[in-house]
Amino acid sequence: MKRKIVISINTAWNIYNFRAGLIRALLQEGYDVVALAPKDDYSQKLRDLGCQVIDLPMDNNGTHPGRDMLLLARYYRVLRFLKPYAFLGYTVKPNVYGSLAAHALGIPVINNIAGLGATFIRDSFITKIVRTLYKVALKRSHKVFFQNADDLALFTRSGLVRQQITSLVPGSGLNLNHYKLAPADGVETRPFRFLLVARMLKDKGVEEFVEAARHVRRTHRAVEFHLLGGAGTGNPNAIPAQRLAEWQDEGLVIYHGKTDDVRPYLSSTDCVVLPSYREGVPRSLLEAAAMSLPIIATDVVGCRDAVDDQVTGLLCEVKNPASLAEKMLAMIALPAEQRLAMGAAGRRKVETQFDEQIVIQKYLQALDAVVRPLPVETDMAELMPEQINS
Numbered sequence: 001m002k003r004k005i006v007i008s009i010n011t012a013w014n015i016y017n018f019r020a021g022l023i024r025a026l027l028q029e030g031y032d033v034v035a036l037a038p039k040d041d042y043s044q045k046l047r048d049l050g051c052q053v054i055d056l057p058m059d060n061n062g063t064h065p066g067r068d069m070l071l072l073a074r075y076y077r078v079l080r081f082l083k084p085y086a087f088l089g090y091t092v093k094p095n096v097y098g099s100l101a102a103h104a105l106g107i108p109v110i111n112n113i114a115g116l117g118a119t120f121i122r123d124s125f126i127t128k129i130v131r132t133l134y135k136v137a138l139k140r141s142h143k144v145f146f147q148n149a150d151d152l153a154l155f156t157r158s159g160l161v162r163q164q165i166t167s168l169v170p171g172s173g174l175n176l177n178h179y180k181l182a183p184a185d186g187v188e189t190r191p192f193r194f195l196l197v198a199r200m201l202k203d204k205g206v207e208e209f210v211e212a213a214r215h216v217r218r219t220h221r222a223v224e225f226h227l228l229g230g231a232g233t234g235n236p237n238a239i240p241a242q243r244l245a246e247w248q249d250e251g252l253v254i255y256h257g258k259t260d261d262v263r264p265y266l267s268s269t270d271c272v273v274l275p276s277y278r279e280g281v282p283r284s285l286l287e288a289a290a291m292s293l294p295i296i297a298t299d300v301v302g303c304r305d306a307v308d309d310q311v312t313g314l315l316c317e318v319k320n321p322a323s324l325a326e327k328m329l330a331m332i333a334l335p336a337e338q339r340l341a342m343g344a345a346g347r348r349k350v351e352t353q354f355d356e357q358i359v360i361q362k363y364l365q366a367l368d369a370v371v372r373p374l375p376v377e378t379d380m381a382e383l384m385p386e387q388i389n390s
Contacts, residue, residue: 003085005367008075008094010035010060012053016042018172018283019090025360028304031367034082035176036075036098054078058093060234068097075101083107086142086361086370090114092130099137108142108370110363113151115282116170135160143366145169147280150301160216167366171281171306173356179263179290181347190334191222191237194296195269197262197284198276200230200239200255205275207239211321213252216328223332228265230258266291270339271331274303275316275324281305289346294339296327306354312346353386 005026009015015023015035023046026033033051037043038058046053056074057066075098079087087102089095090112099109138144138161145167146152152168155161194213198204206227213225232238247253256265262284266272272288272295279302285295286306295313297303309315314331317323331339 002030002032004032004034005086005088006034006036006082006084007051007088008056008090008098010037010058010091010093012040012046013036013040014091015376016045016049021173021175021356022360022363023051025364029364031085034084034261036078036094040082060091060093060339068093072097072101076104078359079105086110086367088112089257096133096137097128099141103137103140109140110164110366111138111141111144112169113144113146113155119220131160141165142370145291145362145366145380147171148196148302149282156234167362169359169362170354171286171359172283173359174283174286174290174350174354176290179287181292190268191224191318192220192271193224193226194271194273194328195226195228195265195270196275197228197287198274198282199229199235200227200244201232201235202237202239203277204229205324208275208319208321208324209273210247210252212325214330215321215325216332217252220329220332224229225253226265227253227255228257228259228262263286263291266293269293271296271313271328273297273324273328275302275318276300277318279303279306286350289343290350290354292340292343292347293368294331294342295346296324298324308345308349312342312349332366373389 039055298318299315315328
């Protein structure tokens, strides 16, 4: 009988894009994998990978206690039915409510704290609630992975998690065979291009990127500024669609929307920019480095883990468009050979520090340390949507 692993993140898109390599490795090791996430266009892609998928409705951005208690009940119901060998949680609500349900059922939990997001940036009443929930949810976890040392230190200093159960992983890791050196796509004849890859959220520094673009274009009219990523619909920090349209009408930026494959965009870019307020380890920067592109990012938690200042890119001040514009102008002024050298150093950095296999081995080792009897086999067909959603 195969051991069953449940993996839960706030979207099926997130599981597919960031954890497909881990899922393949778990299946290859002989585990059955069940994904719990709200249904979206990527649910079928997860099934195509070979894992089972259960639609678990989740109010990702809301803080309504009634809906959160309903989510906890849904987790408890589905985990009690599945009786998995272990529960792997990512993002806030799966980490909190999925973990609480798993602990109540005696299921070992492995958490991944992939950046703390807007909630931890602001010192508010909601922040205090989230910290309390984390403390309770992580208290009995088997292992808690962090993506950068700053977040790990914050959690341990605050008493949210025991030091002895924590470990660092290099982000979600990259399949380096998937990313190759970006070809010189007419670089000598086209304008210099900056690209920001992120959801269109204020906390990603989109507004600072646009203000910096306005500054740079006063002296470099031909330079292009591109935005790539989902619209952030439903997130309170989302950039309104009307504002994106106004920026485009003004000729400041070119917005490409969402994509499943960033490589063509990276291949036609000179420098990737991320003026984020805080990150785990931003995958967009690792992808840029893997394709040998220089980077400009803010000197904040997560970003500075991905960028070595003056070596693989440049760091600017957070929430400071003038500082960002200064670094952009410096990047434009660099000889092409120096930008290529930065890109090559970035590729070496991801090869040595951010290979997906490092993350996979950490998870396999954590699962090997879980001592549990094999559960009784369950029939997935018996778990109907109305049983979960009621």
